[in-house]
Amino acid sequence: MQVKFKISWPTGIIIAIVAFVIFILSFVYKATFVPAYDHHLVSDDYYKDELNYQQEIDKQNRGAELKENITIKKEGSGLTIYFPSEFEPTQISGTIYFQRPSNDKIDFNQPIELTTNKYFLTNINLIEGRWNVKIEWTVNNETYLFKEKIMY
Numbered sequence: 001m002q003v004k005f006k007i008s009w010p011t012g013i014i015i016a017i018v019a020f021v022i023f024i025l026s027f028v029y030k031a032t033f034v035p036a037y038d039h040h041l042v043s044d045d046y047y048k049d050e051l052n053y054q055q056e057i058d059k060q061n062r063g064a065e066l067k068e069n070i071t072i073k074k075e076g077s078g079l080t081i082y083f084p085s086e087f088e089p090t091q092i093s094g095t096i097y098f099q100r101p102s103n104d105k106i107d108f109n110q111p112i113e114l115t116t117n118k119y120f121l122t123n124i125n126l127i128e129g130r131w132n133v134k135i136e137w138t139v140n141n142e143t144y145l146f147k148e149k150i151m152y
Contacts, residue, residue: 059136059145070135070146078122079152087139089114094137096121101130112137126152 063069071082094112135146
């Protein structure tokens with residue numbers, strides 16, 4: 001007993017088109033409603049940030065003109081940020097921003113309070129992967145900016 005299953009070519013084309021539409025709609029559904037595929041902008045205030053971009057460039061250039069700029073070094077138990085030794089560490093203030101491009105829910109920032117020119121951050125908040133580090137710091141009424149992309 002053999003069962004013959006025959007599909008005519010118009011029926012095959014219709015089945016292929018329906019399968020393709022279902023395939024595309026499944027991606028639209030995932031991108032829109034499934035939280036694992038959440039999409040977001042890097043910044044919620046994108047246009048406001050764009051207006052301040054020239055000021056950021058000026059701050060970065062000020063930092064680049066120093067004898068030594070900030071350096072970041074990955075250690076076994078965390079991350080060490082070295083500030084320029086030409087400044088008194090207690091006079092340095094500011095904020096360190098950690099931004100994860102793939103997940104904005106784990107972004108965080110740390111205030112800068114120094115007793116030496118080193119700032120150590122334990123790896124409690126840092127998850128392996130790419131981070132955008134932005135350090136905005138002030139000393140002697142001059143504001144500096146340091147940006148770096150790191151793999152932790």
